[in-house]
Amino acid sequence: MQKGKGRPFLEVFASALHEDYRFPILETFAFLYALGTFVFASFASMTSISVTGELTAYSLTSSLLGTPLFIFIILIFKNIAYGLGSDIEKGIIQTFFSYPLKRRWILSAKILSALGVALLLFLSIQISAIYVLAPDVVAPYLGTVLLTYAANLSFPLLIAGIMLLVTLVLRRGGLALVLGIVLFFAFGIIQSLAMFVASATNSPSTLQIISVILPYIVLGSYYQISGTFGGSVLWTPTFTEVLLYLGASYAIVASLFFVAYLYFSRRFGL
Amino acid sequence: MRRWRIILGRGGTILLAIGLALLLVSLIPAAQIGNFSGTWIVQPERFDTPYTPFSERVVTPQQGLHITATANSTLNVYLLEVKSQTIYRWINEHHLEPIDSSNVTYLEEFLTSNPESIGWQNEIPNENIEFEYVPTKITNTTLVFSNPSSHFIHVEYEGSITALVAPRSKVQTLAQWTIPIGFVLALPWLIDLWRVRTRRRGSQLQTKPT
Numbered sequence: 494m495q496k497g498k499g500r501p502f503l504e505v506f507a508s509a510l511h512e513d514y515r516f517p518i519l520e521t522f523a524f525l526y527a528l529g530t531f532v533f534a535s536f537a538s539m540t541s542i543s544v545t546g547e548l549t550a551y552s553l554t555s556s557l558l559g560t561p562l563f564i565f566i567i568l569i570f571k572n573i574a575y576g577l578g579s580d581i582e583k584g585i586i587q588t589f590f591s592y593p594l595k596r597r598w599i600l601s602a603k604i605l606s607a608l609g610v611a612l613l614l615f616l617s618i619q620i621s622a623i624y625v626l627a628p629d630v631v632a633p634y635l636g637t638v639l640l641t642y643a644a645n646l647s648f649p650l651l652i653a654g655i656m657l658l659v660t661l662v663l664r665r666g667g668l669a670l671v672l673g674i675v676l677f678f679a680f681g682i683i684q685s686l687a688m689f690v691a692s693a694t695n696s697p698s699t700l701q702i703i704s705v706i707l708p709y710i711v712l713g714s715y716y717q718i719s720g721t722f723g724g725s726v727l728w729t730p731t732f733t734e735v736l737l738y739l740g741a742s743y744a745i746v747a748s749l750f751f752v753a754y755l756y757f758s759r760r761f762g763l
Numbered sequence: 764m765r766r767w768r769i770i771l772g773r774g775g776t777i778l779l780a781i782g783l784a785l786l787l788v789s790l791i792p793a794a795q796i797g798n799f800s801g802t803w804i805v806q807p808e809r810f811d812t813p814y815t816p817f818s819e820r821v822v823t824p825q826q827g828l829h830i831t832a833t834a835n836s837t838l839n840v841y842l843l844e845v846k847s848q849t850i851y852r853w854i855n856e857h858h859l860e861p862i863d864s865s866n867v868t869y870l871e872e873f874l875t876s877n878p879e880s881i882g883w884q885n886e887i888p889n890e891n892i893e894f895e896y897v898p899t900k901i902t903n904t905t906l907v908f909s910n911p912s913s914h915f916i917h918v919e920y921e922g923s924i925t926a927l928v929a930p931r932s933k934v935q936t937l938a939q940w941t942i943p944i945g946f947v948l949a950l951p952w953l954i955d956l957w958r959v960r961t962r963r964r965g966s967q968l969q970t971k972p973t
Contacts, residue, residue, distance in 0.1 A: 507766070516956075519773065520780040527784035531929040536823035536901060549901055618781065625937065626929055627824040629900035 509606035529561035530622035550634035572607035578666015654749030697728035772952020778945030785938035793925035800921035812847040830922035
């Protein structure tokens with residue numbers, strides 16, 4: 494960003510924040526994240542001391558990524574499809590184009606508000622809450638906790654990227670929101686199917702393919718939580734493989750956002 | 764100035780929301796999942812590890828141990844985050860000659876070498892003592908009575924294991940801090956918001972045709 498462009502960027506960012514998080518949206522989500530973390534955290538599967546600290550940290554983090562993650566997804570879907578979509582429909586984006594600011598910075602301000610603030614709130618509340626719950630589990634294995642979050646957040650960010658692109662192309666958020674919800678549930682079905690096929694064919698190929706989009710499967714297989722069927726282990730990936738799959742999934746997410754930036758900067762017209 | 768007031772105000776309302784969630788969590792009652800009681804006579808200069816339901820299993824940060832003990836003289840009580848066998852094994856490994864592994868001196872040696880294993884410790888000062896212990900990790904737990912005196916001590920104890928959503932005292936303390944801080948930060952912004960709304964309502968009433 495060039496010198497002197499900071500103020501218009503902050504203006505756009507402040508406007509996006511105002512639109513995305515009207516009182517008391519942010520407060521409601523903060524309340525739900527804090528409450529959800531404690532209510533859904535579970536040590537049920539860890540009833541043996543032989544379970545390693547790393548596996549405990551992974552299992553504890555995974556246990557609270559069900560409903561609270563879904564709440565987070567609702568927030569980012571609303572911000573991208575409804576927030577950005579209504580800004581385009583109402584012509585607010587057109588007003589921003591008159592600012593002495595490049596288009597990519599306008600989109601950056603919108604994404605920072607829609608995704609960045611939501612992500613910061615979600616991660617800071619959840620990690621602080623599990624630290625309060627089990628400090629001796631979280632502190633020595635913070636890397637494992639962050640890796641589990643990274644693996645689980647890749648898919649919501651991928652759908653957010655698709656929704657962003659669809660919102661920009663169609664210039665309305667309603668359809669993008671429907672598509673996002675459909676994709677979210679469709680991938681849940683695809684994941685179950687992939688696991689069934691892997692179990693039936695006794696081959697991890699389907700799990701490996703779907704792990705490129707859902708890297709939490711490869712992480713689960715690494716910790717032997719998923720990828721084990723009927724007592725037999727189908728897939729035991731190495732830690733390097735986990736990182737490779739995670740990197741590949743984030744590369745797909747980054748490329749989607751890159752295409753959205755390119756479209757917004759060069760092709761997007763009102 | 765006004766923008767800073769909004770930022771601080773929204774930060775305050777978020778803290779207030781988190782504080783209320785923590786307060787709600789601290790109000791969720793604990794469910795009792797097991798209880799135990801016993802009477803023990805601790806020999807002079809010896810320590811004992813009475814059997815409790817948690818001797819054979821691990822406890823998690825979502826489980827609390829509530830113990831009440833009464834002794835007829837001063838007695839040291841410990842909750843150690845190890846199995847009782849670990850204590851005796853350590854003592855036997857460090858003393859190759861035949862010894863009485865229940866001697867208080869060996870327990871003190873073990874505690875000096877493994878201070879991280881002490882989950883909780885106190886002295887029963889010739890009367891009733893009551894305490895609650897919530898571990899910060901998944902751990903084994905052993906109740907230890909140590910009698911450094913030269914006479915027999917009679918001790919009665921009873922306790923319960925509870926299932927918790929979160930460590931109540933910790934969460935309550937956090938709520939007690941976040942709610943007032945959040946309220947103080949949010950107050951100027953909330954007053955502003957209220958003033959703007961009343962002014963807007965007033966101007967709407969004035970512009971209404973009679």
